[in-house]
Amino acid sequence: MSKTQHPVELLRFNTCGSVDDGKSTLIGRLLFDSKSIMEDQMEALERSADITGGGQVNLANLTDGLRAEREQGITIDVAYRFVATPKRKFIVADTPGHVEYTRNMVTGASTANLSIVLVDARNGVIEQTRRHSYISASLGIPHIIFAVNKMDLVDWSEERFREIRDGIESFLPKLDLFKDVKFVPISALEGDNVVTFSDKTPWYEGPTLLGHLESVHIASDWNLNGFRFPVQWVNRPNNPTDKTLHDFRGFSGQIAGGIVKVDQEILVLPSGQKSKVKEIWTHDGSLEEAFCPQSVTVVLEDNLDVSRGDTLVGFDPLPGHSSDLAARVCWMNPRPLTSGNKYYLKHGTQTVQAMISSLESKIDIRTFEPEPNPVELVMNDIGEVRLRTSKPLVFDGYTTNRLTGSFVLVEQGTNATVAAGMLHSPAQQYKPEYTDFSI
Amino acid sequence: MSSYHLDHLQYLETESIHVLREVAAEFERPAILFSGGKDSICILRLAEKAFRPSDIPMIFLNVETGHEFPELIDFRDRRAEELNAKLVVRTVDEALEKGIATATPGQISRNALQIPVLLGAIDEFQFDCCIGGARRDEEKARAKERFFSFRDAFGQWDPKNQRPEIWSLYNARLNPGENMRVFPLSNWTETDVWEYIKKENLEVPNIYFSHERECFRRGDQWLPVPPVHEESGKADPYEGARPSEEEESRTMICRVRTIADMISTGMIESPAESIDDIITEVAAARVTERGSRADDKASEAAMEDRKKAGYF
Structure with missing residues (x-):
């Protein structure tokens, strides 16, 4: 799989920051300067500029695609x-700045490898800067860029830029660790240091924003330690396309961590049965080995009872296995989270019932300090909770594996997605009952 | 680069396969919207990769306006048969006869009339999920779509109040009467689609390649001249969609870049005879794919408004 005609890497990033920090303008600028805007889009922009913008083309209208967004700007x-x-190649998520749309910011950021947090050079670090930095860190986004925007409005002051950088660097140690942090002085409106270097910042020696996006090391962002394979769908053909496969029974899914090889010993959790990988089947032919995040169909040596929601795991290391869980949650619903509430919890490929057994703390976004024993979490709060699930989860800590350490809560009745959850590392690993393993 | 590495097409492929398998596992009666166009051709290959050696566990559904390119219909039927799939076709004409849909006087395009036909089919077959080939790069309202896009009992999209979609943990829960639209190609671009067609050696209808065709100029589009109306006594289905005396007609060397029906598809002048030619042409294009779609030109919010009403 490694050798192909198009060895082009894909980087997913999101832009965040407060309203009017210029997120959409920045993306508009990136699209415009990298010639990713087409003539008909430009014509549409000019048409809307004549109507609402007093003739001035508004780059933000490129991404604000809803009527209500254009109305309200x-x-x-x-x-x-x-x-x-x-x-x-880049997939860019332009995420909202308003605090009431934090759920949508989390949506855009959850799949990103890199976050750009915009800071208005005039306003400096404000609450949304801190909130979005905290969320980006909690979501385990490995790379972050603080783009200090509207530098033209502070006369390209190096002193102002340093002041903002120092302010951010003073709170970064309180957050989960980023792999790398960059600060770039820009003007999204004018384009300085976005795609091309600005002659107004001789004191700035770093790369342009795009230069950094093109070069930041992302190849190691997927987890290749500890094989994890949540079974998505049992593949048992009634009428196989290949008649020799009438006894075929495979487990289809996307590898959520690590590498799997033919003949490797695996455990089926939560049942604890062990087996060996007989075949790694794909439509394009069998593989000798496969890795995260490939989608494959695994055939086992033994005829075991395995269904959706089960996880095939490797031994080194074993995951956690518990129905008593500690997690950080980002609450996204107008009805608050309180202790004793029941929800559906979707983790990997299984959905279980979960009850909030206690609210441990709520994070104060101004200080990043936890407030112990809050009564509730309201919309956009982040806090630490304990949950009990109706069935044990097979999981890793979110900081170890973003796929096996994450869950969402779904409200019963409305089916609204109400929380993003990040599990803490398990207190203890699953202990196999067998002793005949060499681990 | 390490050997445990996916390039962008492999990454997009595994993401889409994961989405298709989630649909198969979470819904009882999912359907794939299959028109025979390039995006749905990719969906079918991804479905093969997701479900083989089993059958693709979904019915194929297509809504016809009655103004289709015949090449597309032939291709659609043949491909469904090759894949041993059940294809259901529902038409605007039937819906008009049954009274499910009502034509707007003076409106030639039947694009909007596809909405009640689709909703009727969902109701008739009790589909709880429809998989579509829409991509976020096509249009700015589509750029706002989730992979799993929730529709209420009226088939409506509420763009201001979408479910958060975090990581790849798709919330597929529905109450009775509600419906999901799922877009496995959300993160694909037009270039990705053609590169995948090339990589997978997929057949596409020949109207994507350069050919000679009678076209006429209407607005800023070159529209195909519809087939000759032979059945005397019956109303011309293309009434209003034929060139008038004032409209310029000529024979063009052209192809389609995106396909709606004959009334809404602008032809583009092109010498592209192969997939490679198309990839080169798309890379150099200075207008978007949907720049040749008459249905999107109605207003800045044309797509958003149709989606709110139940369009896919």
Whole structure:
């Protein structure tokens, strides 16, 4: 799989920051300067500029695709955009700045490898800067860029830029660790240091924003330690396309961590049965080995009872296995989260019932300090909770594996998605009952 | 680059396969909207990859306006048969006869009339999920779509109040009467689609390649001249969609870049004879794919408004 005709890497990033920090303008600028805007889009922009913008083309209208967004001049929901340069392909999530649309910011950020947090050079670090930095760190986004925007409005002051950088660097140690952090002084409106270097910042020696996006090391962002395979769908053909496969019984899914090889010993959890990998089947032919995040169909040596929601795991290391869980949650519903509430919890490929057994703390976004024993979490709060699930989960800590360490809560009745949850590392690993294993 | 590495097409492929398998596992009666166009051709290949050696566990559904390119219909029927799939076709004409849909006087395009036909089919077959080939790069309202896009009992999309969609944990829960639209190609671009067609060696209808055709100029589009109306005594289904005396007609060397029906599809002048030619042409294009779609030109919010009403 490694050798192909198009060895082009894909980087997913999101832009966040407060309203009017210029997120949509920045993406508009990236699209415009990398020539990813087409003539008909430009014509549409000019048409709308004549109507609402007093003749001035508004780059933000490129991503604010909803009528309500253009009316109010704000971003309500994530817009996804696509930029390709000779070096990389990018999926860009333009996420809303308003605090009431934090759920949509989390949506856009959850799948990103990199976050750009915009800071208005005039206003400096404000609560939304802190909130979005905290959420980006909690979501385990490995790379972050603080783009200090509207530098033209502070006369390209190096002192102001340093002041903002120092302010951010003073709170970063309180957050979960990023792999790398960059600060770039820009003007999204004028384009300085976005795609091309600005002659107004001789004191800035770092890369342009796009230069960094094109070069930041992302190849190791997927988890290749500890095989995890949540079974999505049992593949048992009634009428196989290949008649020799009438006894075929495979387990289809996407590898959520690690590498799997033919003949490797695996455990089926939660049942604890062990087996060996007989075949890694794909429509394009069998593989000797497969890795995260490939989608494959695994055939086992033994005829075991395995169904959706079960997880095939490797031994080194074993995951956690518990129905008593500790997690950080980002609450996204107008009805508050309180202790004793029941929800559906979707984790990997299984949905179980979950009860909030206690609210441990709520994060104060101004200080990043936990407030112990809050009564409730309201919309956009982030806090630490304990949950009990109706069935044990097979999981890893979110900081170890973003796929096996994450869950969402769904409200019963309305089916609204109400929380994003990030599990803490298990207190203890699953203990196999067998002793005949060499681990 | 390490050997445990996916390039962008492999990444997009595994993401889409994961989405298709979630649909198969979470819904009782899912359907794939299959028109025979390039995007749905990719969906079918992804479905093969997701479900083989089993049958694709979904019915294929297509809504016809009655103004289809015959090449597309032939291709659609043949492909469904090759895949041993059940294909259901529902038409605007039937819906008009049954009274499910009502034509707007003076409106030639039947694009909007596809909405009640689709909703009627969902109701008739009790589909709880429809998989579509829409992509976020096509249009700015589509850029706002989730992979799993919730529709209420009236088939409506509420763009201001979408479910958060976090990581790849798709919330597929529905109450009776509600419906999901799922878009496995959300993160694909037009270039990705053609590169995948090339990589997978997929057949596409020949109208995607350069050919000679009678076209006429209407607005800023070159529209195909509809087939000759032979059945005397019956109303011309293309009434209003034929060139008038004032409209310029000529024979063009052209192809389609995106396909709606004959009334809404602008032809583009093109010498592209192969997939490689198309990839080169798309890379150099200075207008978007949907720039040749008459149905999107109605207003800045044309797509958003149709989606709110139940369009896919």
